[in-house]
Amino acid sequence: MQAFAFSTVPLEPERHREALAEPSAGGYASFEGWVRDLNEGRAVHRLEYEAFETLAVKEGERIVAEAIQRFGVARAACVHRVGGLGIGELAVWVGVSAVHRGEAFAACRYIIDEVKHRVPIWKKEHYADGDSGWVNCERCAAAAHDPHEGHDHASEEASPVAVTGTATHMDYSRQTALPEVGESGQARLAAASVLVIGAGGLGVPVLQYLTAAGIGRIGVVDGDLVEASNLHRQPLYGAADLGRPKVAVAAERLRALNPEVQIEAHALHAGPDNVDALVSRYDLVVECTDNFRAKFLVNDAVLRAGKPAVFASVHQYEGQLQVYRPLPHWPCLRCLWPEVPRDGLVGNCAEAGVLGPVPATLGSLQAMQALKRILGLDAGESPSLVMVDLLNLETRRLVARRDPACDHETPGRDRDPGALPLELAFKTLVEAFESGLELVDIRESWERAHDPPGLQIPTHLPLSELVHGHAQFPADGRYLIICAHGVRSLSLTEYLRSQGQSEVYSLRGGLAALRS
Numbered sequence: 195m196q197a198f199a200f201s202t203v204p205l206e207p208e209r210h211r212e213a214l215a216e217p218s219a220g221g222y223a224s225f226e227g228w229v230r231d232l233n234e235g236r237a238v239h240r241l242e243y244e245a246f247e248t249l250a251v252k253e254g255e256r257i258v259a260e261a262i263q264r265f266g267v268a269r270a271a272c273v274h275r276v277g278g279l280g281i282g283e284l285a286v287w288v289g290v291s292a293v294h295r296g297e298a299f300a301a302c303r304y305i306i307d308e309v310k311h312r313v314p315i316w317k318k319e320h321y322a323d324g325d326s327g328w329v330n331c332e333r334c335a336a337a338a339h340d341p342h343e344g345h346d347h348a349s350e351e352a353s354p355v356a357v358t359g360t361a362t363h364m365d366y367s368r369q370t371a372l373p374e375v376g377e378s379g380q381a382r383l384a385a386a387s388v389l390v391i392g393a394g395g396l397g398v399p400v401l402q403y404l405t406a407a408g409i410g411r412i413g414v415v416d417g418d419l420v421e422a423s424n425l426h427r428q429p430l431y432g433a434a435d436l437g438r439p440k441v442a443v444a445a446e447r448l449r450a451l452n453p454e455v456q457i458e459a460h461a462l463h464a465g466p467d468n469v470d471a472l473v474s475r476y477d478l479v480v481e482c483t484d485n486f487r488a489k490f491l492v493n494d495a496v497l498r499a500g501k502p503a504v505f506a507s508v509h510q511y512e513g514q515l516q517v518y519r520p521l522p523h524w525p526c527l528r529c530l531w532p533e534v535p536r537d538g539l540v541g542n543c544a545e546a547g548v549l550g551p552v553p554a555t556l557g558s559l560q561a562m563q564a565l566k567r568i569l570g571l572d573a574g575e576s577p578s579l580v581m582v583d584l585l586n587l588e589t590r591r592l593v594a595r596r597d598p599a600c601d602h603e604t605p606g607r608d609r610d611p612g613a614l615p616l617e618l619a620f621k622t623l624v625e626a627f628e629s630g631l632e633l634v635d636i637r638e639s640w641e642r643a644h645d646p647p648g649l650q651i652p653t654h655l656p657l658s659e660l661v662h663g664h665a666q667f668p669a670d671g672r673y674l675i676i677c678a679h680g681v682r683s684l685s686l687t688e689y690l691r692s693q694g695q696s697e698v699y700s701l702r703g704g705l706a707a708l709r710s
């Protein structure tokens with residue numbers, strides 16, 4: 195099949211998809227652009243596409259070849275309709291097959307964005323009121339000459355299974371150059387959604403850096419208006435914005451910063467009646483309010499939802515940072531602060547005073563923790579409370595422990611009050627490593643002899659040596675005990691628990707239950 199083609203008849207995605215089949219390919223991503231019933235406020239009831247075909251095919255083939263080379267994918271293709279189309283019809287199809295999904299997503303997005311910028315295609319819209327007109331011809335023609343001056347000339351939107359097709363000027367090369375990020379990390383960021391609660395001193399840097407990094411969808415929650423006293427520490431807003439809702443201004447600025455990111459503005463204060471619904475719609479929560487009541491409200495909501503969250507607070511020249519992950523041994527906010535501190539006792543910015551870079555520093559740390567979680571770079575990070583003193587330039591990292599007296603529920607935890615589960619289930623060894631528990635392999639040496647080199651568990655304490663007293667299980671720390679089928683590890687876990695060691699778990703089903 196031709197890498198780029200026009201079609202005068204309805205597209206058949208199934209047929210195009212077959213042409214991309216490839217034994218080495220483990221992932222396939224496609225984009226479908228459909229004809230929408232509205233463009234720039236006018237009701238559209240059908241449209242026509244016309245292409246300058248000789249030039250367009252050449253340019254289209256160049257784009258597909260660039261995508262294959264740039265992302266190292268197996269195969270890619272793009273087909274565009276020309277002629278008359280009705281509402282809901284498939285106007286453009288892009289398909290990519292690749293060894294891994296990350297490259298498939300990235301290449302797919304690259305092709306649709308570049309096609310919209312560079313391929314000379316014109317569109318005639320027929321409006322509901324009987325009027326019609328060629329749309330954006332001048333700008334489209336200009337786009338054919340200058341790939342950087344593109345214009346979104348089609349009215350199609352992403353189908354539910356697809357990547358959105360907004361024109362873009364973003365270049366993530368300075369972050370994808372990091373080996374831990376790469377194109378697949380970028381695709382993870384694009385697939386992620388983050389809820390930022392509070393668009394003040396902490397929330398502003400969080401929003402700016404997460405938007406710039408290319409998080410796919412960001413929700414902003416804040417019910418306040420921009421006030422003159424905000425500007426010194428919230429420079430996302432300007433003097434001209436005074437009196438406007440913060441989320442409206444923030445959404446405007448963030449969309450201008452990165453049009454690829456879907457910004458969802460929630461002009462309200464998080465409260466008991468809305469917090470669960472908000473949290474449920476996002477993968478991760480960054481808590482950026484300046485009051486403890488809201489922090490504990492969010493804490494309880496993320497615990498119920500089993501979502502990770504990043505908390506921070508500031509007081510004058512000091513700040514604190516705490517991450518919550520929905521794992522049995524991770525403390526929540528209430529584990530560290532059994533009594534909700536009264537607002538005003540510690541003091542918020544209004545009463546205590548603050549210099550802008552203090553919340554900016556803590557907000558940047560929150561953004562970093564959020565990116566690390568999404569990229570899986572926080573593997574092995576243990577629960578902690580990080581305290582930063584900007585006046586003395588000192589950072590302290592305290593080990594945070596779960597308080598047995600805190601009855602916070604963890605998803606998957608036994609309902610038996612106070613009891614931790616004996617077993618934890620993980621899908622892959624990598625996921626088990628990322629839990630922050632130390633992995634201990636209790637199989638015998640002969641059982642380990644055939645492990646693939648990439649799946650060696652460094653800590654090895656054969657059960658036979660433990661049973662015969664030749665080795666001791668370490669008394670301190672948090673461990674995930676692993677054997678072949680989860681039977682020996684469960685009995686050792688039960689024994690250690692009976693000896694008072696609370697933070698040991700057995701890998702449910704053992705290594706046999708894991709995907710490689």
Ligand SMILES: [Zn+2]
Nearest residue numbers: 526529600602
């Ligand atoms: Zn707790």
